[in-house]
Amino acid sequence: MPAISRRDVLKSTAALGLGGILGGIGWGIVGARATVHQDQASPLGIADDLANPAELHSVDGRLHADLYMSISDQTLPSGPAQLRIFNDTLPAPTLRLQPGDTLEVAFENRMPPNPDRRDITVNVPNRFNTTNIHYHGFHVSPLGNSDNVYLEIEPGQRFNYVVQLPQDHPAGSYWYHPHRHGSVSAQVASGAAGMAIIGGALDEVPEIAAAVERILVLQAPVPGIDGVLDDEEPIWALTAERDFLVNGQFRPRIYIRQGEVQHWRVLHAGDAQFLPLRADGLEIYEVGRDGNPLQSAQLTELIDLAPGNRADLLVKAGELGHYTLLRPAFNQGTQAMLEFVMADIFVIAADDPRVAPGIDFGTEIPTGELPDNDILVDIEDDEITGHRTFVLGVSDVKGYFHDTLFTINDQSFDPGRDDVVTKLGAVEEWTLVNTTPFPHPLHIHVNPFQLVEINGEPAPGKPWLDTVPVPAAGSVKFRTRFLDFPGRFVMHCHILPHEDTGMMININIQA
Template identity: 40%
Template sequence: MQQGPEDSHAILTTAVEKKLSRRQLFDGGVGLGALLLSGRAAGADHSHHSTHGQHAPHAHTGHGHMDMSPTLGKVQDKRAPAMDQPLLEPEVRRSVNGVLDTSLRMAYAYRYVGGVRLYVRSYEGTSPGPTFRVKPGDTMRLKLINDLPPNRDAMPADMSRPHQFNNTNFHFHGAHVSPSGIADNVMRSMAPGNTYNVEIKIPPDHTRGTYWYHPHHHGSADVQMSSGMLGAIVVEGDFADVPEIAAAKERLLVLTQVVHDAHGMIENFETLFPETATRFLAVNGQRRPMISMRPGEVQRWRILNAGYQDDMLLVLDKHDLHAVAYDGIQLGAVEPLKQILIAPGQRVDVLVRAGAAGTYELNAAPYDQGHPSPTGTLARVVVSGAPLDMNLPRALPRPPLESIKASEITHRRTVVFSATAPEADAAGHWQEFGFFIDGKKFDPRRIDHRVKLGAVEEWKIINTHEHDDHVFHIHTNPFEVVSVNGKPLAVPQWRDTVIVERQGGEVVFRSRFLDFTGIFMLHCHMMNHEEMGMMQTVEVYKP
């Protein structure tokens, strides 16, 4: 077990280490990330399947600008080498004078990933989509162009059946922004053949860190996210006063699960639902890219698990991963970890100090989440060249969010995740499974929770499902985890996404419902489960 800041989170590590010991996996500490954490194609053929004309991707409309390296700026019409190419990062679009004003086009595109030719839905013909970099107090103005073809199916009577895969919308995951109007409103429906405006005002006191965006239209979100319709958002300014972090080269690693049918497409839910559907893992839309470092160099990696379904247990050969932030929220101390478990939707910012010259693998190691998580080499770190004398920070600034005291709590509630499965689980068809919250499947016409603006609440999330862990996520307001499986944390931790273990696992958190009224969602971020009903509405209202 690692010694240091993560000692106060021993409760979080116990359950995960128990799982690992059953499989005789690792001797190293998992630390805090074990439970609370408990791409752009190498080449793109920009042919589009659309009946609505050809729109060229817009870089900006006067108030923002994009950074694009010469490599990424070229449309590659030949198959890119399958693996072991240098890591490429997505195009960057930055705010200018307080505004990020740009467009985002959704259409079919050909992509090559790991030597496989895919024809899937995408943003701007790439996966991940462009990275948005903004500052607290900025406004994001997006023009979403839905150039996907018309839906082929009608709206089903049962909303928990995946449907109408070409309807979409836009979600700023983890942001404390308005969920109403044309802001971060996942109740909107953006039909094919139309253009929609999204305007999100970021509060001046917003936490600085790593966030992301993806579609959140019930019925189609799973198919679109598994196709690679997603991208990172960086709210800039975190650790600006920590010289060791400011001096470190920054890299973005967007982790995805590559899945497809025999035609290189995702057109049926059967392509996604089997727990073994993932073909391989990718980073920034590449299979097993190379990350270059010099001996002694410190780099900052912003890691996002944008996979549609599964946890990933990250291990870097002969190196610690020094966590400095989770879910876009700064930590108050560096956490040196041998491995980090990161669930779909979660982010972790780590510092990596390169060791001796050589090649080291960043792996997704085996992990039991009720079914085996996908495994394999995510990237290779190649350390070479003249050494650099760089240091890790000895201390971090005070975390940005104040802890919630028990005396502040105005209301408590319990939320129960459950599921049903056929007796022959492994052979079951997806329509034989059911996923529920408080015994009910999602209904957008129903308000499941009403919360007064300004309330401070304590929630207990319980998972009664016998077979699978679940991943709890709630929009708009982050939460502070105070206990896991009945054991209080010595130092509570802020998150927007958390693993809730199967067979009676429970997580207790506290949250301040401040600043914004409106309707938003809580759900399992294993997107197969959300799409089949594991989601609820929350309405924050002004008394």
């Protein structure tokens, strides 16, 4: 049994009464079955166990979320901070959806007017109180009031998003975060992010369905020097993220019973540092990446997440004792990153009385092939309709932030330029070549891609991803189908200070 059963959800609906979180900015739904709200809670019911974030569940094909962004008083390990975040929570609520659902987000920008006085120059961080929302990894329209990252929602404005998921939307772990060019790094570095889960595929594997599910949203909010962040400087250095939080908690405790297998959905919602993760003494099997199932469960010692990546893990506990979820020291390009402990893990007795009654657990790891998401079929050579190469670079240009412009094919971002124009239905192979001494995690909107090569070598398992680290002075090759949704969207570096300073292109898919 999963920890959060349908029975619990129904109970929570009854407790809240209908419409407990119905926002009602113009949706006109009265008395219909409301989106279900579930408070944050430990999946084991243990008081000091890591709580899953609060959740909103779709009902009868519809999820209505009231979200706002404000400058919120929070306490970080480094002290009090004022953070630009959604709904005053770190992280924002998890959105739990099914393929075919309609997601309605009634969004309100509650931040104060922008204080900027200088002329706005594209590719210079600016107007930190202007925002929007991106549905990262969703295969949905990039137009209008859907996943449109060109929107600029100004302080005091409201906006109603309607995001229609296709019936064959791949299942998996996704997320949402602001994406307004110029303020995306400041807001994501503040902690504005939440998980989004689309049901199906992996969830139906019996061994995974039997596992208690944990959500781990990893973030390291960076406060301003004096109160609210009003300058890019505090987040510019790769080492700016110091105290990583898990679901808003610093170094939380995670409980797991002896012999238990838990399903961890891990989201890297930080803005710059990579997160290699290990939990020595526990068995970790990766079963999905960026929401998409791997071919089979892979036993691994090190889970390597770039900013934006998600991993679905099965974690199996052995001997009783204390373990850690650790980010070991490593080098990100030429920058040495320090080791730190993300969480303490306690393996407790299978019948530990602290666990709430009736929370069963699975003990098995699936051994066969994992189910595919239907539309993620291997792209073979004869399907390719075009090839392109993109060179990632950086240049010194006076007048820009730190005299730096990040570039793709020697150009920094221009909102008015179409860098790629192609037809709906095109199937392309793209090579990304990194000329810099740092890795850049490239993310493309709307359509996932199949990674086929890393540094000229075949990519093991050819995984489907939406964010791929391009190694320092290295390259990757991926294949993608531009399906279902015409319109304009972007590909960019998910080290977000790099995006805000130019490493992004426009892709225009013509019907």
